[in-house]
Amino acid sequence: MPLRRLNHDAYKVGWICALEIEQIAAMEMLDEEHEPLPQPENDTNIYSLGSINDHNVIIVGLPSMGNCSAATVVTQMKMTFPNLKYGLLVGIGGGVPIETDAGMIRLGHVVVSKPTGIHPGVIQYNHGDAMLGILERGGALAPPPIVLLNAAREMAVRRHRREYDPIWENTKRIPTGRRALRRFGFPGADKDHLYQPHYEHQRKAMSCQESGCDPRQRIERQIDEEDDSYIVVHRGTIASGGLVIADAQKRDSLAQEHGLLCFEMEAAGVLNNLPCLVIRGICDYCDTHKNDVWHGFAAAAAAAYARQLFFHLPIQEAQR
Numbered sequence: 001m002p003l004r005r006l007n008h009d010a011y012k013v014g015w016i017c018a019l020e021i022e023q024i025a026a027m028e029m030l031d032e033e034h035e036p037l038p039q040p041e042n043d044t045n046i047y048s049l050g051s052i053n054d055h056n057v058i059i060v061g062l063p064s065m066g067n068c069s070a071a072t073v074v075t076q077m078k079m080t081f082p083n084l085k086y087g088l089l090v091g092i093g094g095g096v097p098i099e100t101d102a103g104m105i106r107l108g109h110v111v112v113s114k115p116t117g118i119h120p121g122v123i124q125y126n127h128g129d130a131m132l133g134i135l136e137r138g139g140a141l142a143p144p145p146i147v148l149l150n151a152a153r154e155m156a157v158r159r160h161r162r163e164y165d166p167i168w169e170n171t172k173r174i175p176t177g178r179r180a181l182r183r184f185g186f187p188g189a190d191k192d193h194l195y196q197p198h199y200e201h202q203r204k205a206m207s208c209q210e211s212g213c214d215p216r217q218r219i220e221r222q223i224d225e226e227d228d229s230y231i232v233v234h235r236g237t238i239a240s241g242g243l244v245i246a247d248a249q250k251r252d253s254l255a256q257e258h259g260l261l262c263f264e265m266e267a268a269g270v271l272n273n274l275p276c277l278v279i280r281g282i283c284d285y286c287d288t289h290k291n292d293v294w295h296g297f298a299a300a301a302a303a304a305y306a307r308q309l310f311f312h313l314p315i316q317e318a319q320r
């Protein structure tokens with residue numbers, strides 16, 4: 001079947017991914033793909049166009065991780081799609097293992113930016129600050145657009161009242177039986193280990209098991225059987241910076257001081273240019289034990305959440 005071709009004006013929502021794994025998950029969430037459109041020569045982005053529940057979406061990847069790259073991509077996208085209103089920044093992030101209204105933050109959960117207290121949803125840190133353990137708000141980052149906050153809220157309300165979890169159902173859109181997509185499958189709660197903050201990973205570039213990390217240093221948490229068919233969502237403050245946090249004690253002191261739920265690396269670059277909701281699937285705990293086991297599923301969970309949002313956004317007549 002030939003792909004539909006719309007014009008640039010028809011696209012209002014950008015879906016931004018930093019990693020390839022995040023972009024694959026994003027593509028699997030589209031109801032329909034659209035024909036690519038010509039773009040100005042100075043726009044070096046590659047766009048994938050499509051729709052979800054009648055909302056037209058531009059999916060775009062970043063050439064490299066980090067805030068600078070994100071800022072450039074968004075600037076170009078705004079030039080090419082003049083009606084671009086807001087974005088979803090969707091992918092993986094490092095979680096802070098604390099308790100929220102939704103329970104303990106664990107691997108495979110989703111953290112979504114939401115203004116709380118004095119923070120606008122995302123706060124920025126930079127290399128030097130993080131090294132010193134100081135996290136400052138680097139200027140005012142725009143809060144998420146009201147319409148997306150409303151959609152997130154509406155979705156939370158409706159999910160409580162349903163028998164099954166539509167976000168979990170969305171993760172099943174990715175056919176994990178295929179070899180190339182296997183890594184998007186749910187690893188299982190027994191693959192989620194949290195170690196005492198002071199206990200360092202034993203040997204680099206090896207799994208905890210291979211390197212002999214002591215299971216007695218793990219923090220035992222209850223396994224919720226229902227997590228096998230439910231994506232837990234936490235909403236609150238996300239920290240965005242140019243440095244990967246791989247230090248549990250730094251994670252905890254920053255998180256405590258600023259009420260953080262998650263760390264990631266692109267939001268600050270995007271938010272300076274486009275109002276966005278930041279959606280992060282939790283793939284590790286920002287400690288020295290971090291590994292790739294949960295990357296695929298965490299990316300799938302974040303994309304699944306993003307897809308579901310489109311069922312709670314108002315549909316404008318002109319889009320039909």
Ligand SMILES: [Zn+2]
Pocket residue numbers: 200201202207208209211213288289
């Ligand atoms: Zn380890």
